[in-house]
Structure formats: C-alpha cells, structure tokens
Amino acid sequence: MMIEKLMKQTSFNGKHILIADDEEYVRNHLAKRMDGMGLVVSQAGTGQEVLNLALDGPDLIIMDVKMPVLDGVETARRLKTDNQTRDIPVVLLSAMAQQEEVDKGLATGADEYVMKPVTFDRLMESVRRHLLG
Numbered sequence: 417m418m419i420e421k422l423m424k425q426t427s428f429n430g431k432h433i434l435i436a437d438d439e440e441y442v443r444n445h446l447a448k449r450m451d452g453m454g455l456v457v458s459q460a461g462t463g464q465e466v467l468n469l470a471l472d473g474p475d476l477i478i479m480d481v482k483m484p485v486l487d488g489v490e491t492a493r494r495l496k497t498d499n500q501t502r503d504i505p506v507v508l509l510s511a512m513a514q515q516e517e518v519d520k521g522l523a524t525g526a527d528e529y530v531m532k533p534v535t536f537d538r539l540m541e542s543v544r545r546h547l548l549g
Contacts, residue, residue, distance in 0.1 A: 431547050434469055436460040436479035436488070437509075446478070449536055450543075463491035470501045476546050478539070480506040481510035481521060488525040489521050498527030509534065 433455050437443050440461065447457040458474060460466045463486025466479060477495070481488040488508050495501045508521045511532040521529045528542055 419457075427548060428456075428543075430456065431476070432456040432458065432474040434458045434460060434466065434477045434479075435545065436463070436466045436477065436483065436491070438480065438483045438503045439463065442480075453540075455543075457525070462485060463494075466491050467501075470495055470504060474504060476505050476507065476543065478509065478543075481508050481512060481517075482487060485533040489524055489526075492521065492526045493524040507542050507546065508514075509539075 431454075433450060434546055435443050435446050435450075435457060436459070438461050443459045443461070447459055450457050458469050458472070460469050461483075464478065467486075470477065479488045479491060483491075487508070492506050492508060495504065495506060502525070504527070505527040507528045507530055508526045509530050509532055510517065510521065513531050518529045527546065530539065530542060
C-alpha cells in the first residue's frame with residue numbers, strides 16, 4: 417500500500433489541478449485526497465474565479481456544470497476560446513445525464529464530461545489520462 421501511494425505521489429509530482437464546484441465541502445474533499453497524491457490543488461467556487469485562476473496555468477481543470485451566475489458550460493466555452501487558456505484540459509462534472517446536456521458541454525471544447533455521482537477512483541482515471549497521457 418505504501419509503495420502504491422509513493423508511486424502515485426511521484427507520478428503527479430508538481431502537477432496543478434484547479435477544482436471548481438460551488439459546494440465547498442466537495443472541493444475540500446477532492447483537494448484533500450488529491451493533495452495526498454502529490455498534486456498541487458487550487459479551488460474555485462464560481463465560474464469567474466475559474467477564469468481568473470486559469471491564468472495561473474493549471475495543468476487540468478475539473479469543474480462542476482451547475483454553478484451560480486456563470487455555470488461550468490459557459491466557463492468552459494470562455495476558457496476554450498481564450499488564447500491563454502484554450503490548451504488547458506477541462507473535465508466537466510454533472511448529474512445531468514441527458515445526451516443533450518453532455519453534447520452541450522462537449523460542444524464548448526471541454527475535453528471530457530463525467531457523470532455524477534462519480535467515484536474518486538473514476539475521477540482519478542480522468543486525471544491520469546489528461547495529465548500523464
């Protein structure tokens with residue numbers, strides 16, 4: 417178990433993830449678990465915060481679709497049309513499983529759309545795919 421944990425830490429060493437969700441406990445839970453794997457984690461509670469923090473150049477953005485004022489879909493669209501942020505992979509998370517919603521999210525240029533509820537292991541599969549190739 418310790419070897420597996422060490423391997424996870426070194427494989428992600430220094431990679432920066434921005435987690436965006438309007439639910440603070442969700443952000444804190446994910447940040448705590450990801451931090452323990454050697455990831456550097458920033459948090460945002462709104463789409464505007466994501467747009468501001470994305471200028472710091474995270475390696476990956478994991479973002480809930482349902483956020484107040486500026487939702488995840490519109491935020492992803494803005495990220496993907498901005499020359500400074502368009503190459504940052506974006507994973508959208510949503511409980512909205514209708515194909516129309518998935519298509520709408522992916523049409524922004526988001527790299528992946530993951531359905532909630534999602535296990536931490538499933539989310540980490542996406543992180544590994546986008547950060548490690």
